Amino acid sequence: MKRYEALAEEIARSIRDGLLRPGDRLPSVREASRHRAVSPATVFQAYYRLEAQGLVRSRERSGYYVTRSAAKALAAPPEPEMRVPPPSESTELDVSELVFEVLESAMSRDLVPLGSAFPSPELFPLARLGRSMASSVQQLDPWSSVDDLTPGFSRLRRQIALRYLVDGMHVPADDIVITNGALEALNLCLAAVTRPGDAVVVESPTFYAALQALERNHLRAIEVATHPREGIDLAALAEVLERHRPKACWLMTSFQNPLGSSMPDAKKQALVELLARFEVPLIEDDVYAELYHGTSRHLPAKAWDRHGLVMHCSSFSKCLAPGYRVGWVAPGRYRQAVARLKLTTSLTTSAPAQHAIAAWLEKGGFDRHLRRLRRTLADQQATFLELLTRHFPAGCRVTRPSGGYFVWVELPPGVDALELHRRALSHGISIAPGPIFSAHRGFANGIRLNYGHTADPRTGPALATLGKLIASAM
Amino acid sequence: MKRYEALAEEIARSIRDGLLRPGDRLPSVREASRHRAVSPATVFQAYYRLEAQGLVRSRERSGYYVTRSAAKALAAPPEPEMRVPPPSESTELDVSELVFEVLESAMSRDLVPLGSAFPSPELFPLARLGRSMASSVQQLDPWSSVDDLTPGFSRLRRQIALRYLVDGMHVPADDIVITNGALEALNLCLAAVTRPGDAVVVESPTFYAALQALERNHLRAIEVATHPREGIDLAALAEVLERHRPKACWLMTSFQNPLGSSMPDAKKQALVELLARFEVPLIEDDVYAELYHGTSRHLPAKAWDRHGLVMHCSSFSKCLAPGYRVGWVAPGRYRQAVARLKLTTSLTTSAPAQHAIAAWLEKGGFDRHLRRLRRTLADQQATFLELLTRHFPAGCRVTRPSGGYFVWVELPPGVDALELHRRALSHGISIAPGPIFSAHRGFANGIRLNYGHTADPRTGPALATLGKLIASAM
Numbered sequence: 001m002k003r004y005e006a007l008a009e010e011i012a013r014s015i016r017d018g019l020l021r022p023g024d025r026l027p028s029v030r031e032a033s034r035h036r037a038v039s040p041a042t043v044f045q046a047y048y049r050l051e052a053q054g055l056v057r058s059r060e061r062s063g064y065y066v067t068r069s070a071a072k073a074l075a076a077p078p079e080p081e082m083r084v085p086p087p088s089e090s091t092e093l094d095v096s097e098l099v100f101e102v103l104e105s106a107m108s109r110d111l112v113p114l115g116s117a118f119p120s121p122e123l124f125p126l127a128r129l130g131r132s133m134a135s136s137v138q139q140l141d142p143w144s145s146v147d148d149l150t151p152g153f154s155r156l157r158r159q160i161a162l163r164y165l166v167d168g169m170h171v172p173a174d175d176i177v178i179t180n181g182a183l184e185a186l187n188l189c190l191a192a193v194t195r196p197g198d199a200v201v202v203e204s205p206t207f208y209a210a211l212q213a214l215e216r217n218h219l220r221a222i223e224v225a226t227h228p229r230e231g232i233d234l235a236a237l238a239e240v241l242e243r244h245r246p247k248a249c250w251l252m253t254s255f256q257n258p259l260g261s262s263m264p265d266a267k268k269q270a271l272v273e274l275l276a277r278f279e280v281p282l283i284e285d286d287v288y289a290e291l292y293h294g295t296s297r298h299l300p301a302k303a304w305d306r307h308g309l310v311m312h313c314s315s316f317s318k319c320l321a322p323g324y325r326v327g328w329v330a331p332g333r334y335r336q337a338v339a340r341l342k343l344t345t346s347l348t349t350s351a352p353a354q355h356a357i358a359a360w361l362e363k364g365g366f367d368r369h370l371r372r373l374r375r376t377l378a379d380q381q382a383t384f385l386e387l388l389t390r391h392f393p394a395g396c397r398v399t400r401p402s403g404g405y406f407v408w409v410e411l412p413p414g415v416d417a418l419e420l421h422r423r424a425l426s427h428g429i430s431i432a433p434g435p436i437f438s439a440h441r442g443f444a445n446g447i448r449l450n451y452g453h454t455a456d457p458r459t460g461p462a463l464a465t466l467g468k469l470i471a472s473a474m
Numbered sequence: 475m476k477r478y479e480a481l482a483e484e485i486a487r488s489i490r491d492g493l494l495r496p497g498d499r500l501p502s503v504r505e506a507s508r509h510r511a512v513s514p515a516t517v518f519q520a521y522y523r524l525e526a527q528g529l530v531r532s533r534e535r536s537g538y539y540v541t542r543s544a545a546k547a548l549a550a551p552p553e554p555e556m557r558v559p560p561p562s563e564s565t566e567l568d569v570s571e572l573v574f575e576v577l578e579s580a581m582s583r584d585l586v587p588l589g590s591a592f593p594s595p596e597l598f599p600l601a602r603l604g605r606s607m608a609s610s611v612q613q614l615d616p617w618s619s620v621d622d623l624t625p626g627f628s629r630l631r632r633q634i635a636l637r638y639l640v641d642g643m644h645v646p647a648d649d650i651v652i653t654n655g656a657l658e659a660l661n662l663c664l665a666a667v668t669r670p671g672d673a674v675v676v677e678s679p680t681f682y683a684a685l686q687a688l689e690r691n692h693l694r695a696i697e698v699a700t701h702p703r704e705g706i707d708l709a710a711l712a713e714v715l716e717r718h719r720p721k722a723c724w725l726m727t728s729f730q731n732p733l734g735s736s737m738p739d740a741k742k743q744a745l746v747e748l749l750a751r752f753e754v755p756l757i758e759d760d761v762y763a764e765l766y767h768g769t770s771r772h773l774p775a776k777a778w779d780r781h782g783l784v785m786h787c788s789s790f791s792k793c794l795a796p797g798y799r800v801g802w803v804a805p806g807r808y809r810q811a812v813a814r815l816k817l818t819t820s821l822t823t824s825a826p827a828q829h830a831i832a833a834w835l836e837k838g839g840f841d842r843h844l845r846r847l848r849r850t851l852a853d854q855q856a857t858f859l860e861l862l863t864r865h866f867p868a869g870c871r872v873t874r875p876s877g878g879y880f881v882w883v884e885l886p887p888g889v890d891a892l893e894l895h896r897r898a899l900s901h902g903i904s905i906a907p908g909p910i911f912s913a914h915r916g917f918a919n920g921i922r923l924n925y926g927h928t929a930d931p932r933t934g935p936a937l938a939t940l941g942k943l944i945a946s947a948m
Contacts, residue, residue, distance in 0.1 A: 100814055100817075107623060121617055122616060124616070126614060126616050127612060130612040130826075131612065133826060134607070134608030134609075134611060134612065135608075137604040137607050137608060138601060138604040138605065138608065140600060140604060140797075142598070142600050142796075142797075143583060143595055180654050180820040180821075180823075180824070181821055183818075183819070183820055183821050184820040187819055187820075191690065195692070209818065212817075212818040213818055215818075216665065216818050216819065218669070218670055323614075323822070323824070323825035323826075324824055324825065324826060325654075325820065325823065325824040325825075326824075340574055343574075343577075343686075344661075344683065344686040344687055344689075344690050345657070345661055345690065346657055346658040346661075346820070347655055347657050348799065349654075349799065350654070350798055350799045350800075350823075350824035350826075350827045351797035351798065352604075352607060352798065352824075352826055352827055352830070353824045353826055
């Protein structure tokens with residue numbers, strides 16, 4: 001256990017034991033640092049962690065306070081442990097049928113969307129964005145599509161480059177390619193560094209879209225054990241790199257889908273160094289980057305990349321404009337290959353959407369919107385965990401991600417997630433069953449739940465129903 | 475020679491000989507039909523052909539008249555003959571470097587864009603479309619993306635289905651998948667019916683994007699001889715089907731890029747029947763469908779499809795909204811496969827662009843815009859051919875497409891198109907050299923020229939320069 005983890009754990013114990021009560025102020029960072037002889041950074045990390053767990057909350061220029069819901073949050077089910085997947089051989093993929101079945105069954109507004117991959121569209125400023133588009137699209141220079149054809153609208157690329165700069169990363173606008181959402185970016189990256197039959201490392205469990213993309217590109221998957229809190233197991237990864245010489249790794253380093261895990265900074269750095277040793281490119285899926293629940297951003301692994309091996313993919317679909325389909329990739333040394341693939345795959349990205357988002361970013365309302373969105377999602381996580389604690393039977397475990405909008409629930413032994421999915425559907429509830437997140441259809445007793453719809457009044461009753469279904473299956 | 479061709483030829487001769495003069499009215503269809511004992515349809519076809527050649531023009535409710543430029547058009551260089559490509563073995567593809575070099579060299583507003591793949595953006599009602607988007611985007615139901623996720627916005631699919639209906643084709647809205655332009659549609663179709671290493675039939679010459687897409691999907695190309703006026707050679711195709719059992723044909727049946735050829739209806743029907751005999755799907759690239767220069771639309775091969783084997787791909791990029799990137803495919807029996815590939819490739823298509831185009835189509839301004847656009851392109855072709863006749867040396871041949879915005883020029887023997895491309899570039903002119911349209915880099919003395927920018931005052935001087943460069947290379 002790291003220092004900051006030990007410190008966070010100790011404070012959490014104080015809250016659980018009633019030594020610290022709702023409304024109490026934590027010692028300032030400076031006090032705590034001096035008093036415990038640890039660096040201020042360690043204290044910060046501990047406080048962030050407690051904040052992400054919903055136990056404390058910062059008030060500007062005033063410090064950290066224990067939240068009202070802290071005691072309840074501590075009463076929530078324990079976190080799951082890392083499951084070691086079967087021996088890491090590469091797997092030919094044949095997941096589509098199951099995944100499509102599950103996805104297609106869930107495509108209806110009438111279901112309570114706990115299995116959805118998207119947060120509620122009502123979290124986004126779509127009407128204001130529409131007004132922004134209304135004016136930007138009328139000033140659209142008809143010739144701009146000639147200049148910006150494949151890499152995308154230059155003003156948008158400049159805005160994205162500026163956001164990298166704020167994070168201390170140097171990614172020039174010319175090193176960015178705009179794509180039809182992050183999914184196209186990820187597919188282009190795969191195509192740039194693999195040929196049919198090659199093996200690619202993914203997390204275990206991993207986002208099913210990664211498995212689908214691998215299958216679509218005729219690639220094989222190697223699943224590597226992934227910790228529910230701290231991401232992929234580097235020792236296991238090193239062994240796989242040594243033994244299989246895969247052509248790429250496709251990882252979600254922050255707020256991983258489905259676990260919600262995030263690799264700590266030092267681990268991201270170690271990951272980048274490990275991959276550089278084997279000259280294996282990292283396809284970094286960072287679509288939830290902006291959705292951290294604490295006060296500071298998690299840097300992507302790309303921040304430690306010295307060799308241009310990290311292809312950083314993200315989008316505006318999860319943080320600003322779902323449905324606009326504007327994503328991007330900073331492909332490092334693969335920039336030309338990716339840009340050319342973009343040209344032969346879909347030529348370029350829809351101009352009005354690019355222009356509207358560029359105009360919105362230039363106006364400066366983005367960060368205000370993001371602060372509100374992050375706070376909302378953190379609140380929804382707390383509410384969701386509370387409901388889950390109340391309704392789910394003992395024996396369940398649940399992750400407490402520090403960002404995004406998914407929790408991963410480990411059901412009590414013997415409860416089958418696919419069976420639960422079918423029964424939940426018949427009660428008008430969608431969930432995402434574990435086996436769709438694995439090439440070998442493992443995680444038979446895991447489910448991913450979406451807390452990005454918690455404002456939906458059907459959420460509480462749905463979780464109550466789900467709890468009963470789980471109990472009756474035990 | 476078909477009846478209508480003979481009739482058109484005879485009338486053209488009368489114009490050339492001065493028997494029919496500018497402003498003269500042709501006999502009415504009824505008169506001509508009675509007088510020559512041919513069906514009215516044959517007369518219509520002959521008149522359409524003459525119209526597409528710029529020799530006559532119809533005036534509403536009044537008949538067909540010889541144009542002012544008819545005599546000049548008849549003085550234009552002769553049409554090229556069909557070139558038989560090398561023996562049709564399948565070719566592993568490695569065209570990209572050359573094609574990218576040529577495309578990237580031409581990406582600048584400062585060049586006279588005779589090599590461009592796009593017509594002038596000034597031909598499109600982008601400002602009015604922007605206003606339509608401005609209002610439609612503000613009424614966008616945030617939840618609609620959930621309902622219409624992968625196949626696309628249902629109101630847009632309905633509008634497209636209606637346009638099929640007007641053409642007498644039954645393609646229900648549910649059989650349509652909206653894509654990021656036609657290029658994505660074509661790529662999805664390829665992926666749906668092939669695996670790496672398979673062979674696919676293309677025209678010779680063929681649109682370079684088809685070669686790039688084949689290469690990107692690790693496929694092999696079989697080029698089949700294609701007539702500059704009437705499209706692919708069916709006898710040669712039958713032999714290839716028999717011998718190679720390719721997995722698909724990718725053809726442009728109307729206004730083929732780069733030749734401008736269009737298969738007559740009967741030939742399209744024969745094509746569909748031939749492919750059905752071998753159970754080979756047709757990927758029909760029909761992006762110029764709306765750009766016919768005569769008075770009636772060319773039906774796609776899809777119109778004769780009884781087995782769901784034709785995957786009809788088109789888009790709004792060339793006829794309404796370049797840069798919006800909204801295309802579609804009617805994939806017949808491959809509908810589910812294509813929709814699932816769309817889901818795993820780019821999830822869905824940009825919502826604001828889909829909604830704006832749907833609103834525009836519902837309002838009913840589309841056909842008015844198209845009539846204007848077609849007339850403009852037909853006029854530009856006539857002007858372009860006139861300029862070409864004036865400036866190009868004898869020994870050149872040129873196609874007279876009945877739609878689209880490309881002509882194919884066969885240079886005098888010994889003039890090298892790639893060399894001409896390089897010299898033209900140094901004079902600020904882009905052209906599209908023949909070898910980028912062929913897997914085996916044939917057509918060394920062909921070039922494709924774009925007449926969709928003829929309103930650009932630089933066009934005349936550019937063609938004069940080009941003519942001199944050709945003459946000096948002879």
